[in-house]
Each structure stands twice: as structure tokens, then as C-alpha cells.
Amino acid sequence: MALLARVYDSRNSFFDAKGRYSHRIPSTFTEAEHQQLRDAGLVPNVFIQWGHDEAIDKLRQSATKVDLRPAADAFVASLVSADFAWLTVLPAAVLGRAMPVHAEESMRGGSCRVCFFEAGAIDTTQAAYFRHLEGAGWGDAQPVNGVLALSAAIDSPPSSWPKPTPRDVWVFHQVLDLLRGLPPTARYSQARTALHKAGLLSTNRPSRCGTVLEALAFIGILQTPEHPGLMTRFTPAIERDRRPSVRVEVPAPLAWWSAKEGLQETLLATLFGHLERPKAEPTPPTATPTARRKTASPAGPRPKSITGPPTPGSVYAIRFREDLWGAAYCHEVRTDGRGIPRGRMEYLDLLSPTPPTADQVAGIGFRDRLNGERWQTWCGGLDKTTGVKRIAVDVPAPAHRQPVPERIPTGGASDLLHLAQWNFKF
Numbered sequence: 001m002a003l004l005a006r007v008y009d010s011r012n013s014f015f016d017a018k019g020r021y022s023h024r025i026p027s028t029f030t031e032a033e034h035q036q037l038r039d040a041g042l043v044p045n046v047f048i049q050w051g052h053d054e055a056i057d058k059l060r061q062s063a064t065k066v067d068l069r070p071a072a073d074a075f076v077a078s079l080v081s082a083d084f085a086w087l088t089v090l091p092a093a094v095l096g097r098a099m100p101v102h103a104e105e106s107m108r109g110g111s112c113r114v115c116f117f118e119a120g121a122i123d124t125t126q127a128a129y130f131r132h133l134e135g136a137g138w139g140d141a142q143p144v145n146g147v148l149a150l151s152a153a154i155d156s157p158p159s160s161w162p163k164p165t166p167r168d169v170w171v172f173h174q175v176l177d178l179l180r181g182l183p184p185t186a187r188y189s190q191a192r193t194a195l196h197k198a199g200l201l202s203t204n205r206p207s208r209c210g211t212v213l214e215a216l217a218f219i220g221i222l223q224t225p226e227h228p229g230l231m232t233r234f235t236p237a238i239e240r241d242r243r244p245s246v247r248v249e250v251p252a253p254l255a256w257w258s259a260k261e262g263l264q265e266t267l268l269a270t271l272f273g274h275l276e277r278p279k280a281e282p283t284p285p286t287a288t289p290t291a292r293r294k295t296a297s298p299a300g301p302r303p304k305s306i307t308g309p310p311t312p313g314s315v316y317a318i319r320f321r322e323d324l325w326g327a328a329y330c331h332e333v334r335t336d337g338r339g340i341p342r343g344r345m346e347y348l349d350l351l352s353p354t355p356p357t358a359d360q361v362a363g364i365g366f367r368d369r370l371n372g373e374r375w376q377t378w379c380g381g382l383d384k385t386t387g388v389k390r391i392a393v394d395v396p397a398p399a400h401r402q403p404v405p406e407r408i409p410t411g412g413a414s415d416l417l418h419l420a421q422w423n424f425k426f
Contacts (some may be wrong), residue, residue: 003033004129007044011321011417014426020047020121026322027353042128047121050144052104055117059143062150063096070161072271074153076172078135079212080202081285082162085128087135087215088149090271094219095139095146098234107238115143116237124148135211140218140240140251164275166282171200173277175212176268179222182259188213188250191259210250217254221268224261227252231267303355305389309333310343310382313394315361318347318416319387324426325352327361328416331376331397336410342378344408345416347423348398358392365398367423374402375423378410385413 012024022045025034037043050058071093074086099115107113127148130137139146153161164172178198182191188210195201195209216222220229228235235252243255303317303325314330327350330343349367350356369375382388420426 001129001132003029003037004042004044004125006322008126008129009322016045018121020045020123022123023126024321028323042125044123044125046124048124048144049119049121052112052115052117052119055144055147056099056101056115058147059092059096059139059150060099060101061096062147062154063093063099065154066093066096066150068093068271069274070158071153073164073275074162075215076164076272076275077162077168079171079175079200080168081165082168083132084135084203084208085131085149085152086162087212088131088138089153091140091215091218092138092146092149094230095143096150098230099143100234107241111142111237113238114236116141116241117143122148128152134208135215138215138218140214166278167284169275170278170282172272172275174198174200176263179259179263184258184260186259188248188254188257214250214254217250217257219267219271220253221264222257222261223253223264224256227256229253229264229267232264303357303389303391306391306393308383308390309341310390311393313396314343314382314390315348315358315392315395316345316382316413316416317355317389317391318420319355320351320417320420320424320426323353325355326350326420326424327356327364327391329366329395329397330382331404334378336378336380340380342380342410343382344376345379345382345413346374346376347416347420351424351426355389356391358395361392361395363398366400368402369422370425374400374405376405376408377415377419378408379413379416380411381413385417387417388413 007023007025012026014022014024016022025044066089068090071090074082075090078084078087102114104117105113111118122144127137127145131149131152137145138149175195178194179191182194191213192206192209195213196204196206201208201212213222218229220231223229223232240251242252248255310330310333312330312332316328316330318326318328320326327348328345329348330345332344333341335341347367348361348364350361350364352360366374382390
């Protein structure tokens with residue numbers, strides 16, 4: 001996971017010659033790290049591209065190969081003891097069983113109005129990464145992801161499917177009790193906040209809590225009569241895409257559910273009734289401190305930082321990617337109306353696989369935007385932004401044939417990391 005996190009950093013993304021959304025593997029990867037990915041069957045940028053009918057046929061066929069009881073067990077185990085990816089098997093199987101054979105019908109955005117299928121290549125390793133990272137990607141927004149989730153489970157020996165521990169089962173019942181006990185007016189966001197505050201799930205992030213709630217709603221545990229889950233009735237994509245307002249971020253049924261609707265107790269008994277609540281809270285597993293993974297922060301040269309507030313004539317090393325650095329020059333410093341010191345920054349004409357040094361930036365000119373226009377920005381947080389380190393002070397400003405831009409935007413130092421593609425061809 002730490003290796004894949006380095007690959008699937010958004011700063012590594014690009015479109016390849018075939019127009020596929022791809023990711024660069026940092027040049028800092030060692031051969032041993034490449035081999036780790038090969039051994040795990042998780043080599044990045046391995047694409048599949050199916051047509052609509054092929055994807056739906058594979059989804060329906062895969063779902064028939066999955067028994068819902070082991071899938072429900074895996075779902076519960078994923079809450080605490082098992083890999084998050086096991087959460088996806090149950091909703092993916094429910095989707096495949098409910099999905100009708102249908103002709104592709106496009107709606108806005110180009111996806112199918114029945115199933116959300118959208119033509120295009122999918123990186124199977126990136127899909128696996130998201131399943132392991134958050135338990136997301138069971139086909140709710142693209143049926144191909146449901147096929148991939150089911151295929152990964154089917155290809156695993158039955159003995160490797162996780163069985164919920166007593167602690168997993170206890171946590172599952174605690175989640176259900178929490179939802180039953182919410183005020184009648186509570187909606188999705190309040191439910192997610194309450195679940196997050198309860199701290200029941202492993203890796204207790206708000207997004208993780210939201211994924212669990214979305215999965216419960218998707219299969220029909222949290223639903224409304226007008227917006228049922230898929231084990232109650234198949235609902236087409238265009239129906240699941242409707243929300244009460246543009247401010248609601250989740251799809252139906254969860255978008256419309258409130259605590260007054262309660263839980264679908266009959267469906268709960270059908271899927272999870274064999275998992276009896278322990279009479280007493282099982283002892284949580286002993287938390288053992290783990291050493292930080294070396295792969296999470298690769299070894300390599302780091303810029304020697306000069307601490308302190310920004311000053312005119314300072315030069316900052318900017319980390320565009322794990323294996324690509326640049327530099328920016330501070331022309332002047334002003335304190336804005338909120339008391340924030342901001343430096344007027346401009347990129348220097350430098351790209352380097354290693355952090356630049358003070359000697360390296362001496363005498364380098366400025367880098368304009370790709371359209372030839374000069375560009376500068378006022379940046380706050382230069383002394384406390386990850387990936388921005390001062391490496392030189394009192395550097396004379398390079399000459400420039402264009403005047404200072406008339407309009408200079410204001411932002412944070414993190415903008416220097418993200419806006420460089422307007423100035424450089426990576």
C-alpha cells in the first residue's frame with residue numbers, strides 16, 4: 001500500500017499516448033520495490049477496456065459465483081480485522097444479482113442511465129488500490145469496478161475469505177445500535193459524524209465511515225420507500241444519481257435517508273442474522289507499535305533548509321513530484337490585512353530529479369508560462385508548507401525582459417507545487 005500510495009499520488013498522473021489516465025512510477029523506486037509490486041500482482045498501469053454489454057455480462061456472471069453469507073461475513077470482518085477491500089464483495093454481488101440485461105442508454109456526462117457504465121480504460125491496479133485503501137469501488141459508479149472486486153474475491157481461495165472475529169461482530173452491532181439511536185431528523189452527514197466520533201472502525205476516518213454507510217444503503221439496510229436499496233428493488237443509475245439538493249454529496253438511497261426511516265430489520269436478519277451479538281464486549285486487540293514503513297517516505301537527498309520567515313531574495317526548492325524538483329524566487333514580502341506575510345514568488349527555469357542547491361540556482365533565469373506570459377503569485381505559508389524549503393537567501397533577482405505582471409493572484413505556498421504544469425512540460 002505504501003508503494004502504491006507513492007505511485008498514485010495525483011502529481012504523478014498523466015494521459016498516455018492512447019489517452020488513458022496513467023501514473024508515472026517514480027524513478028526513485030528501487031528494483032526491489034518494483035519486484036514487490038510484480039510479486040503482488042499489482043503492477044501500475046495495467047489496463048482493461050470492455051464494452052458495455054461485456055461488462056454487464058461479466059458482472060452478472062461473477063455475482064452468481066458468490067454466496068452472500070460468506071460475503072456478509074467478509075463485510076463485517078472488514079470493519080475491524082480484515083482488509084478494507086473485503087467490504088466491496090457484498091455490495092458488488094448484490095449489484096450483479098440485481099442488474100438486468102439492458103441496452104446502453106447515455107445520460108448527461110456520457111455514462112449509461114441504467115448502470116453508470118462509461119467507456120474507457122481502467123487501471124486494474126488503481127482500482128485495487130482504492131478497494132484496499134477505503135473499501136470503495138464495488139460498481140456503484142462504474143460496473144466494471146464491481147467485476148474487478150468480485151473477480152479478486154473469487155480468485156482468492158475460500159479459506160482466505162475472512163471470518164469475522166467476536167470483536168468484528170460486536171462492532172457491527174454497535175454501528176447498527178448507533179444508527180438506531182440517532183435523532184429522527186438526523187441525515188447522512190450527522191450519521192457519519194456520529195460514527196466517526198464513536199471510533200468503532202479501524203482506521204477511523206470520516207471518509208471511511210461514509211463508505212460503510214453508503215454500502216449499507218446501497219444494499220438496502222438504509223433506505224426510504226421512494227428510494228430503495230438494490231435488495232429491495234433494482235434502481236437505475238439515473239434514479240440513484242438524484243439528490244435532494246446540489247449540496248448533498250452521496251447518491252440515493254443514502255442521500256434521502258433520515259433516521260426516522262430506521263433500519264430494514266428484516267433484511268438485516270436475512271444477511272447478518274447468523275452473526276449473534278457477543279454478550280460482552282470482546283477485548284480489543286492489543287495495539288502494537290509498528291515501525292514506519294521505509295517505502296512510505298523513500299530515502300533520498302533532501303534540501304538543506306534555511307529556517308525563518310520569508311525575505312526578499314530568498315530561493316525555495318519546490319517538490320513537484322517524488323522525483324522532480326524545481327525552485328522559486330521571492331521578489332518581495334508584504335503582510336496582508338490579516339497579518340499573513342506573503343512573498344511575491346516566481347518560478348526559476350529549473351527542473352531537477354534531486355533537490356536543488358544554492359549553488360545550482362545561482363545565475364538561473366525565470367521560467368514563464370508555456371504561452372510566453374510572465375507569471376507571479378503572492379504566497380503565504382512559505383515557511384511551513386510541506387514540499388517547500390528555503391535553500392538560499394540574498395540572491396540577486398535575475399533580469400527579465402517583461403515587466404512585472406499587472407495582475408498577481410494571491411494564494412498559499414502549496415500553489416507552487418500544483419500550478420507548475422502551466423510553466424513546465426513534465
